[in-house]
Amino acid sequence: MSRVFHALGIYLFCSGFLLSRLVLPDRSLCDLPPTDIGSTYSSGRTREEGCWHPKTFGKAVVILVDALRYDFTVPFQPKPGDEQPHHFHNALPFLYDISVEQPNNAFLRPFIADPPTTTLQRLKGLTTGTLPVLIDAGSNFAGTAIDEDNLIEQLYKAGKRVVQIGDDTWHSLFPGYFEPNLTKPFDSFNVWDLHTVDNGVNTHVFPLLEPGMQSRWDVIIGHYLGVDHAGHRYGPDHPAMADKLKQMDGIFRRMIEKLDDDTLLVVMGDHGMDVKGDHGGESDDEVEAALWMYSKRGAFGNHPDEPATPPLTAKERAVGQIDLVPTLAYLLGLPVPYNNLGRPIAEAFLGPQRDYEKLAEVHRLTAAQIHQYQGRYAQARGLDESATSTTATLWRAAHDTYNSARSTDPRKISDAFAAYQAENLRICRNIWARFDLARMSMGIIVLFATLAILAIYAQGIRADRATITPLLLSFGAVGTVAGGLVGAAAGLLPSLDLTPCIAFGASLGGTTATLVGLWPARRILTLPLPRTFWGGLCCLVTALLCGGFAANSFTIWEDEQLLFILSTFGVLMLCSSLGQEFKEDRMFGAANAVSFLVATRLSSMSRLCREEQMPDCRSSYYASATSSTSAGWQLAIPFAVFAILPSALSLFIKRTKNYQGMGVVWIRYALRVGLALVAVYWIVDAADDNEWPTGLSKDTLRSSRVLVAQIILGLAFAGGYATYLMAGPLVDVQEKESMEPAPAPALPDDLLQEDGGIFTPMPSTAKPRRKLLILGYANTHGTRYLLLPTIWILPLLLLQKPMGQGVLALCLVSIINLLEFLDANNLRHCALGPCVLALLGSFYFFKTGHQAALATIQWESAFIPLRAVRYPWSPLLIILNTFGAQILCAVAVPAIAIWKVPPKQPGLLGRVAGAMATHILFYSAIAVATVVESAWLRRHLMLYRVFMPRMLMAITVLLLVNFIGVVVALVGVRWSIASVNGVFGWPGTGGQGEGEGEKEE
Structure with a gap:
């Protein structure tokens, strides 16, 4: 039930913390301007002449170059420490050159995006003029139709024929608004493909610009994706990026030749990209796009506060992306x-x-429209008038200026209404940063209650958990239903929202009932407090981590904190092993502790730095700090994994003589073949990326790559799970004979011999006796279950870059080192194992090229076994890539309780459940801490940059580990135990050494 309570608590908190903006259903109407538009224009005007203001152009071609960063379009200007030009410099000179040579025909400006800098959110801002809300960031996978007033809808209602070519995201946002016979959407998510979409846009756009076709459309929207995909695949500093920019340069040169005087050309980027080619955050490189407008008519003019040439830095009077909406509307x-x-x-x-009069008029109209919206929004949300007092003052001041300087100083009027707009925008940003404290508090209460239940279940039960679990589940289910019904009744009140009332009632009723259900079992309960050194250390480390996330510097450098913590555990594990009484335990425990330390230190060499860590961090995960591809030498890592990992696994299993049966089939043959195919896959991928001369076409290389990936996944999930389900215990039964004498039977008196008055039985005759020697008996459960992590490691390795494969293989070795240490030190019932596995999962998350930042998501992993987006498989592949380390460690948790445990052990499932609960308890504590700290620091400058991403990561991992623990691990354990008990349906009678047992017959 804790999984359900976690989900409900997270929903409640996020619904209050990540508020979505209230969307008003109102639409602007041509016949209802927001203010008086003057008798000169209003009398006798027609819709064709323009609404609210005379139109300037009859047609428009809007070209959106995805991820067109501003510095891609201006000449290279050396900066201190960066004197050498990069590949993207001076590759797209046309926009700048025309702006300088023909300032009345074109202008180029920095175009600042509001974070999050994901394409879907940017398209919403570019068409509605509104600010994004961060809760929409996840919807970048699949957009939903925009349900508020927007430019595309206004064009449609005005009878304009709109053609869209390129990124198919537009069709998710604006279904039914585009000309069906001329519109050509293309798949937008395949970041491996640099050319298909761009070539498709060219194929369909240029014929429409021919004189005979211009009567069939009014607005063309072309969305090129090659620049964005080149950034994701290679990074901006790569020859492929230069090639794409040069291609765009040639396209724009051709395009202006075909335009007439009545057509406006707009070229813009929806966002930029960071030094690795990613986006989604709020760094300067991610938010600074480019905007270029061109007209053969010469309708533009420079701002009086700007030089005649475009600025060379984005710090000089940039324009916001939402500013494009009123601009295009009036034009x-x-x-x-x-x-x-x-x-x-x-x-x-x-x-x-x-012409300042014209500028003043459009500023006045826009300010009136914003004032109208502001009042309507404040009314709908019940906002205090005090929140808008500043804007009200500026609104009155602007009107006073308009009345007094109407005929003398139009520039002053323009500035006054612009000041109102700027202050209103600031106020709106603050309004949409308001939090629903009631919902946040309800979510925190539920998460704390669930944390208490987990702590008691994991560390406070002194008996077999299997006996109390059904009772807790029944109490929790009844309480959840009853609480949900009470919440639903309360939600019917006019002042309350139904959904959060149901969620809070269900979770509060369920947690309360679960705690009440513990009362009948109070005699087997104890306070969940640490009672050993290792338990106290785990509790201390968890508490320190929870408190550390309240500091932005700690959160930024979390990977280094985890390295220190794991190294400390490794040293203490070594010291503990050296203090063991028996030599074999001492030596074997120490060897595994040293191996654990070495693997941790080697893994720390893989590093992906986040922007805040620069310049004190140097990335090694990719070929360079500005690349998104692997270095050539890193391609040797998959081959090293192929050569070493199966042999390392077999050494651990051979020691207990469990390298038998299906274990040999899977590890020696199937796993090794799968790892070889993984290495082949990444060689083919590198050949495609770097255009190595292979004699094969690019399409053949891509098809081969996808086929290899699909074979690997089929081998892992179909072949691997078939092996797991069919495998018996990994033991071997041998028969041997011994010449031990048979016990003398009791004989009657007349068969006894008398010898000197001493009666002795007749001598017995020695005869051979048959014994069954069971090789691998002592670790039957552990090695049988270990097949499951070795099955999961294969697809997880496939979905990682080569550097990530090496560290994920080291993660698996560290897991087995931990299991062997726990056995040598007799600590399998301690919290140490589950806690260290959680730390390993968090540490290797960073080492596989990820950070708690949206920009580090490796979207291209969705296309490793696929050629196009497929739901739900594409999101699942990205989840496996991103959280592969946490998944692997969660799958391995049950092995702690059953490693080197012989068959027929009572309470085995209960101990496994306790280990899994302790593992989830760690993640639950981190999630609760980050949630509370994000709520407390909700006005902190670094909230959206540091604290909120870490909180979102914590709750995502918590939900994922809950799912893995229930579906994969515990179900896998039941199957494994059933398989073993099906063979050993009797208690072993012989003594067990390291790996064998005997039974006499």
Whole structure:
């Protein structure tokens, strides 16, 4: 039930912490301007002449180059410490050159995106003029239709024929608005493909620009993806990026030749990219895109506060992406969308003569539209008037300026209404950062209650947990249903929301009932406090981690903290082993502790630095700090894993003589073949990435790569699980004979011999006796279950980059080192094993090239066995890639309780459940701590950059480990134990050494 309570508590907290913006259903109408538009224009105007303001252009071609960073478009300017140009420098000079040579025909400006810098959220901002909300970041996988006023809907209602070509995300957001016969969507998520979408856009856009086709459309939207995909695949500093930018340069040169005087050309990026080519965060490189507008008519003018040439840094009067919405609306004669918060871009309205009257008028209209929206939004949300007092003052001041300087100083009017818009935007950002403290508090209460239940279940039960678990489940289920019904009744009140009431009632009723269910078993309960050195150390480390996440520097350098903690555990494990009484335990425990330390230290050499760690960190996960591909030498790592890992696994199993049967079939043959195919896959991938001369076409290489990946996954999940289900205990039964004398039978008196008055029985005759020698008896359960982690390691290795494969293999070795240490020191019933496995999972998360940041998600892993996006498989592949280390460690947790445990042990399932509960308890404590700290630091400057991403990671891992623990690990344990007990349905009678037992017959 704790899994259900965790999910409900997380839902309650996130629904209060990650508030979505209230979307107003209102639409701007052509016939209802937000303010008086003056008699000169209003009398006799038609819709064709424009709504609210005379239109400037009849047609528009809007080209969105995904991830077009601003510095891709301007000449290279050396910076201190970066004197050498990169591949992307000076590869796209056309936009800048035209802006300098023809300032009245074109202008180039930094185009600042509001984070999160994911494509779907950016498209929403570029068409609605509203600010994004962070809860929408996860929807970048599959967009849903925009249900608020937007430019595309306004174009459609105005009878404009809109054609969209390229990224198919537009069709998820605006279904039914595009011309069906001319629109050509393309799959947008295959970041491995640099050319298909771009070539498709070219194929369909340029014919539409021919004179005979221009009457069939009014607006063309072309969305190129090659630059973004080149960044994800290679990073910006790569020849492939230079090639894509040069291709874009040629496309724009061709495009302006085909435009007429009545057509506006807009080229823009939706976001930028960081030094590795990723995006999603709020670093300067991620938010600084480029905006370029062009017209053959010469309709533009420079802002008076700017030089005649475009700025060379994005710090000089950048424009916001939401500013494009009112700008395009007025230029094309449309109403400004109702929820817009942007303001018109000055260069688009000043004209060659710097017409401040025109600029002042569009600023006034936009300010009126924003004022109308502000009032409606405040009314809908019940906001205090005090929250808008500043904007109200500025609104009155702008109107006073308009009335007093209407005919004398239009620039002053423009500045006054622009000031109102800027302050209103600031206020709105603060409004949408408001948190629902009631829901957050309910979520925290539920998470704390669940943490208490887990602690008692994991460390407070002194008897077999299998006897009390059904009772707790029944109490929890009844309490959850009853609490949900009470919550539903309370939710029917007008002042309360139904869904959170049901969730809180169900979780509170369930946790309370579970705690009450412990009362009948109070005699076997104890306080869940540490009673040993190792238990106290685990509790201390967990508490220190929980407290450390309240500091942004600790969170930023979490990978280094985990390295120190694991190294400390390794040293203490070595000291403990050296203090063991028996020499074999002493030597074997020490050897595994040293191996654990070495594996941890080697893994620390794999590093992916986050932006905040620079310049004190040097990445080694990729070929360079600016690359998204592996170095050539790293391709040897999969071959090293292929050569070493199966042999290392077999050495551990051979020691207890369990390298038998299906264990040999899987580890020696199937796993080794799978690892060889993994190495082949990444060689083929590198050949495709680096265009090595192979004599094969790119399509053949990609098809071969996908086929190899599918064979590996089939071998792992189909072949591996078939092996696991069919395998018996990994033991070998041998028969041997001994010449021991048979016991003398009791004989009658007349058969006894008398010898000197002493009666002795007749001598017995020695005869051979048959014995069964069971090789592997002592570790039957542990080695049988170990097949499961070795099955999971194969797909997890496939989905990692070569560097990640090496460290994930070391993670598996460290897991077995830990199991052997626990046995040598007789600590399998201690909290040490589950706690260290959780630490290993967290540590290797970072070592496999991830950080608690959206930008480090390796989206390309979704296409390792697929050629296109497939739901739900693509998201599942990314989850396996991102959280592979936590998954592997969670699968290995049951082995702690059953490693080197002979068959027919009472309470085995209960001990396994306790180990899994302790493992989840660690993640639950981290999740509770990060949730509480994010709530407390909700106004901190680094909330959205540091604290919130770590909190989201913590709750995601908690839910994932809960699922893995129930579905994979515990079900796998039941099957493994049933398999062993099906063979050993009797208690062993002979003594057991390291790996054998005997039975006489």
